[in-house]
Amino acid sequence: MSTTLHSESQRSYTGYLLVASAAALWATSGPIARVLYDQGVTPLEVSFWRTAAAAVLFILRLCLTSSSAGTRMNVRHLPAMAVFGAFGIGTFMVSLAYAIETGGINLAVILLYTSPVFVAVGARLWYQEPLGGQKIVLIALTMLGVVLIATGGGRGISVSAISLAWGFTAAFTYATYFLVGKWAIVRYSPLQFLAYVFPVAAVAILPFVRFGTYSFSIFVWLALLSVVTTYLPYLLYYRGLAGVQLSRAVVVATVEPVIAAVFAAVFFGELYSARALVGALFVLAAATRASLPERRNRSASERASEAEEVPTYAVPPYGPAEPENEPEG
Numbered sequence: 001m002s003t004t005l006h007s008e009s010q011r012s013y014t015g016y017l018l019v020a021s022a023a024a025l026w027a028t029s030g031p032i033a034r035v036l037y038d039q040g041v042t043p044l045e046v047s048f049w050r051t052a053a054a055a056v057l058f059i060l061r062l063c064l065t066s067s068s069a070g071t072r073m074n075v076r077h078l079p080a081m082a083v084f085g086a087f088g089i090g091t092f093m094v095s096l097a098y099a100i101e102t103g104g105i106n107l108a109v110i111l112l113y114t115s116p117v118f119v120a121v122g123a124r125l126w127y128q129e130p131l132g133g134q135k136i137v138l139i140a141l142t143m144l145g146v147v148l149i150a151t152g153g154g155r156g157i158s159v160s161a162i163s164l165a166w167g168f169t170a171a172f173t174y175a176t177y178f179l180v181g182k183w184a185i186v187r188y189s190p191l192q193f194l195a196y197v198f199p200v201a202a203v204a205i206l207p208f209v210r211f212g213t214y215s216f217s218i219f220v221w222l223a224l225l226s227v228v229t230t231y232l233p234y235l236l237y238y239r240g241l242a243g244v245q246l247s248r249a250v251v252v253a254t255v256e257p258v259i260a261a262v263f264a265a266v267f268f269g270e271l272y273s274a275r276a277l278v279g280a281l282f283v284l285a286a287a288t289r290a291s292l293p294e295r296r297n298r299s300a301s302e303r304a305s306e307a308e309e310v311p312t313y314a315v316p317p318y319g320p321a322e323p324e325n326e327p328e329g
Contacts, residue, residue, distance in 0.1 A: 018240025085200025
């Protein structure tokens with residue numbers, strides 16, 4: 001029994017570490033995007049190349065690894081995957097790019113992390129994850145930190161109707177990453193899932209893009225954006241998500257705005273006010289507590305309920321899920 005609990009604890013620590021690592025890499029996307037904007041590349045171009053190049057990398061890796069011999073895509077899942085690829089990933093990439101351009105790195109990333117509210121509610125409705133008092137406190141602390149950062153403002157932070165609209169759109173679509181991803185990774189490997197949905201996202205963005213001419217420097221920055229801020233963190237994130245709870249994973253991932261704030265300050269002179277710095281500390285505190293083990297004085301049944309993964313018959317946003325061993329349709 002103790003060996004099992006220790007194994008589960010190690011798995012949780014590894015999962016949280018992978019989610020946090022992905023968030024740290026995602027934090028570099030704002031600075032790299034800003035460099036590209038300064039060189040004349042539009043947000044739509046940035047969104048397309050970031051998505052398309054990562055799609056190619058996911059497909060290549062899938063073809064070159066044993067993962068390609070895994071579970072075949074159930075044809076009944078294709079419409080849901082396509083919707084998530086176009087709306088969840090495609091819309092997210094575009095809205096985040098415009099949020100960075102219109103409001104600055106700090107505001108864009110902070111607004112992105114209003115998504116814990118959507119995730120917590122969605123996890124409760126669709127996956128029956130318990131929404132206990134501690135989770136509510138952690139989410140509230142995170143949201144308070146976000147509010148303080150957004151209202152505190154600072155140098156280089158532009159709050160407007162347009163920047164807020166793009167930022168909240170990014171937050172809403174970002175929440176689907178947790179909700180749909182948690183459903184998908186119990187049926188397909190993270191690599192399979194990403195290789196299916198990223199090409200759809202790139203195709204969805206393509207009709208809206210007007211391409212310019214690119215220098216060698218632009219190609220280098222686009223390559224960094226695709227590999228460092230997209231390909232690697234997505235793999236890390238979905239592998240980590242398999243071993244943690246949704247509501248806690250999204251709080252751990254909120255270390256991203258703090259890291260992004262450092263990059264924004266060092267490279268672009270974006271600085272938070274004193275109030276905003278307090279908010280950043282709240283975000284860090286919530287993320288740290290979320291990654292710690294649960295209280296040891298709970299009953300075994302309560303621990304089992306908390307550690308339980310997505311139920312086989314959990315209801316995802318688009319309908320009931322089939323069991324793992326169900327024959328192909």
